Every structure is written in structure tokens, then in C-alpha cells.
Amino acid sequence: MKEETYPFVVRPLPYEYDALSPVIDGETMHFHHDKHYKTYVDNLNNTLADYPELQKMSLKELLMSLENLPASARTSVRNNGGGVHNHELYFDAMKGPVGQEPVGALAEAVKRDFGSYQQFKEQMKQAAVTQFGSGWAWLLTDAEGKLSIQQTANQDVPDLSLYTPIFLVDIWEHAYYLQYQNRRPDYVESWFDLINWRKAQKRYEEAMA
Numbered sequence: 086m087k088e089e090t091y092p093f094v095v096r097p098l099p100y101e102y103d104a105l106s107p108v109i110d111g112e113t114m115h116f117h118h119d120k121h122y123k124t125y126v127d128n129l130n131n132t133l134a135d136y137p138e139l140q141k142m143s144l145k146e147l148l149m150s151l152e153n154l155p156a157s158a159r160t161s162v163r164n165n166g167g168g169v170h171n172h173e174l175y176f177d178a179m180k181g182p183v184g185q186e187p188v189g190a191l192a193e194a195v196k197r198d199f200g201s202y203q204q205f206k207e208q209m210k211q212a213a214v215t216q217f218g219s220g221w222a223w224l225l226t227d228a229e230g231k232l233s234i235q236q237t238a239n240q241d242v243p244d245l246s247l248y249t250p251i252f253l254v255d256i257w258e259h260a261y262y263l264q265y266q267n268r269r270p271d272y273v274e275s276w277f278d279l280i281n282w283r284k285a286q287k288r289y290e291e292a293m294a
């Protein structure tokens with residue numbers, strides 16, 4: 086992800102709004118990208134407008150420095166900065182449902198660290214389905230290339246000093262409610278078909294470089 090700084094801009098989707106259909110329809114993507122994600126960008130910019138010293142920091146730097154931020158900015162940066170960071174990766178890490186499979190070194194690592202693709206999928210699904218309330222489930226790598234799965238609440242991020250996110254699934258209801266209503270497990274099961282494994286592999290290589 087490029088190291089952008091204030092003012093943060095709404096990044097266009099790297100595909101058409103209905104490109105993820107039928108797994109995620111165009112209406113859901115319009116609301117999710119144009120309303121929810123944009124609101125996080127706007128709120129983050131509004132907060133940072135009052136803090137010139139924070140305007141030079143990248144999003145990752147801000148999220149890794151929450152403890153050191155002015156108390157009056159901390160909660161907004163945590164929630165809105167996290168919202169920007171998480172949605173940009175979520176949107177970027179998907180593509181149309183064409184039944185992709187893990188490739189390259191990442192495919193090897195999935196096998197090594199989870200036993201099989203199927204076991205990876207079960208664990209990732211478990212993390213997504215059991216996260217209470219709103220949040221995210223993540224596939225992460227450490228600097229040595231060891232993979233792990235985590236869940237975070239709200240717009241929180243994993244410890245970015247230790248882990249590089251490979252991809253993540255949004256389990257806020259706004260990500261799926263129009264189509265799936267309360268059936269989060271069905272949404273998560275279908276989301277696996279959207280994983281852009283080529284981009285994931287690229288992120289994995291970069292994290293170890």
C-alpha cells in the first residue's frame with residue numbers, strides 16, 4: 086500500500102461496482118465504498134485538520150503510534166484511520182469470483198502453516214463467524230513469512246509493527262446485510278471466492294523483502 090498522508094483521498098475501486106456479483110452485489114458496493122468508506126476518510130481528515138504535526142504521518146505510522154497521539158485525536162484516528170486502512174485493503178484484495186487458488190510462495194506457506202488450504206479456510210471462517218459484533222478477520226504474515234489468522238473488533242488493526250496484513254474480510258453488517266441479512270456464515274463462505282490470490286502473493290513477497 087502506498088504511503089499516503091493527509092489529506093487522505095477516497096481511492097476508487099480497482100474494478101466495477103458490480104464486478105464481485107453475485108457474491109457481493111453492486112448496491113452493497115455502492116453503499117460500502119461511496120458512503121461507509123468515504124465517511125471514514127472525511128472524518129479522519131476533519132480530525133487531522135486540527136493537528137499539523139500529524140499531517141506528515143502516513144496512515145500506518147498513525148495507527149502504530151496511537152498511544153503517543155494527543156488524547157483528543159486518539160479515538161478518532163483509531164476508529165476512522167482504522168476504517169480507512171481496513172477498507173482500502175479489503176476492497177483492493179478482492180476481484181471477481183473466478184475460483185482463484187493460492188499461488189507461489191504464499192500457497193506453500195498456507196500448506197505449511199495451516200496444513201492445507203481447506204484447514205486455512207476453516208480457521209479463517211471460524212475467526213470471521215465468531216467475532217462478536219462488528220470487526221474483521223485477517224490473514225497476516227510476520228517478517229519471516231509465517232502466516233497467522235487474527236480477528237479484531239470495530240476498526241482496530243493488528244500490531245502492524247509485527248505483522249503485515251495479506252487480506253481481510255469485513256464482518257460489519259453493512260458489508261453483507263442487504264444481500265445476506267443475518268447470514269454472516271454464508272457471506273464469509275462466498276467471500277473466499279473473491280480473494281485475489283495474485284495480489285495476496287505480491288503482498289506476501291513484499292512483506293518479507
Ligand code: MN3
Nearest residue numbers: 121255257260
Ligand atoms: Mn465496512
